[in-house]
Amino acid sequence: MGTSQHWRRLATVLTTTLLAASLIGAAPPQPTTTAQLSPSVLSHPVPSQSAPTPVAQAGTASASVTGMTVTISAAKKTLRAPTPKISGTAAVGSKLTAKPGTWTSGTSRSYRWYANGKAISGGTKSSFTPSTAHLGKRITVKVTGKKSGYTTVSRTSAPTLKVARSSTPKVSGTAVTGKTLSASVGSWTPSTSFSYQWRANGTSIKGATSKSYKISSSHAGKKISVRVTGKKSGHTTLVRTSAQTSTVKKAAPAKKPTSVQHTSSSWNCPKGYPIKGNASSRIYHVPSGSYYKRTNPERCFSTTAAAKAAGYRASKR
Numbered sequence: 001m002g003t004s005q006h007w008r009r010l011a012t013v014l015t016t017t018l019l020a021a022s023l024i025g026a027a028p029p030q031p032t033t034t035a036q037l038s039p040s041v042l043s044h045p046v047p048s049q050s051a052p053t054p055v056a057q058a059g060t061a062s063a064s065v066t067g068m069t070v071t072i073s074a075a076k077k078t079l080r081a082p083t084p085k086i087s088g089t090a091a092v093g094s095k096l097t098a099k100p101g102t103w104t105s106g107t108s109r110s111y112r113w114y115a116n117g118k119a120i121s122g123g124t125k126s127s128f129t130p131s132t133a134h135l136g137k138r139i140t141v142k143v144t145g146k147k148s149g150y151t152t153v154s155r156t157s158a159p160t161l162k163v164a165r166s167s168t169p170k171v172s173g174t175a176v177t178g179k180t181l182s183a184s185v186g187s188w189t190p191s192t193s194f195s196y197q198w199r200a201n202g203t204s205i206k207g208a209t210s211k212s213y214k215i216s217s218s219h220a221g222k223k224i225s226v227r228v229t230g231k232k233s234g235h236t237t238l239v240r241t242s243a244q245t246s247t248v249k250k251a252a253p254a255k256k257p258t259s260v261q262h263t264s265s266s267w268n269c270p271k272g273y274p275i276k277g278n279a280s281s282r283i284y285h286v287p288s289g290s291y292y293k294r295t296n297p298e299r300c301f302s303t304t305a306a307a308k309a310a311g312y313r314a315s316k317r
Helices: 003-023 039-043 304-309
Strands: 055-057 060-065 068-073 085-087 096-099 108-115 139-146 153-156 170-172 180-184 193-200 212-214 224-231 238-241 259-261 275-278 283-285 299-301
Touching: 085 139, 096 139, 170 224, 180 224, 275 304, 283 304, 299 304
Parallel strands: none
Antiparallel strands: 055 060, 060 068, 085 096, 108 139, 139 153, 170 180, 180 212, 193 224, 224 238, 259 299, 275 283, 275 299
């Protein structure tokens, strides 16, 4: 076969190969080198051989001619792979969950969690709960997607705020009107600043924003709790609420004193204390007595029984 016939056959096979590649979705190969044929090569006849039928397989196209094999590989497709997000609160003991978004249908995904960029041992599930070992660190998650015929892709989320620590606050004191309750916060991230909000039956009490609270009479019959908010720069802000107290009781009314010291310039005893007592003689006078109006009392009693209990005796007139 002449040289020109050889190259015409080669061109025919290559055209057939490219057509087969087009039918299976393969991209034509990109040339990497250009071979220059010397005249001596062109002058030698090529042995006549029958060209084999091109064979196409999934993802490839192949053809052989005159001892030469041409293979064309189909390019892999690109996965749809959004950047994942993390839901949840970055706090010790609080679960975080990876939200991968919508990937190409049929994609299998794997997860890897990191703290300050370092892989977390065992952190290979779609959710992760930080421990005290991760206090003050930022958490990320990397999602890797795989699917046959597609290029493997990995995407990493934005980092969380630094992991913080908190405790459930406690309320100490007696749940009685007029008594003072106090809040203790427990163990939080060091250098955390706190704010307080006291509540009655779950409703915020206006103006009750200190560490302690004196129970108002209007809250009798209600249960008191305190909500504590902890903040630290760069860390997750955490809010924790205490358990409620028992139902607030009304304070018992103060007992009225049975006697009062008389200090007024008036000779009259105050209302509610009609019995006049003379401290020097230890005698008491009732309003109907002869010396009642002429007595300037040192002490006034609510009843004669109270005067007697204090060691006074009745006037004979």
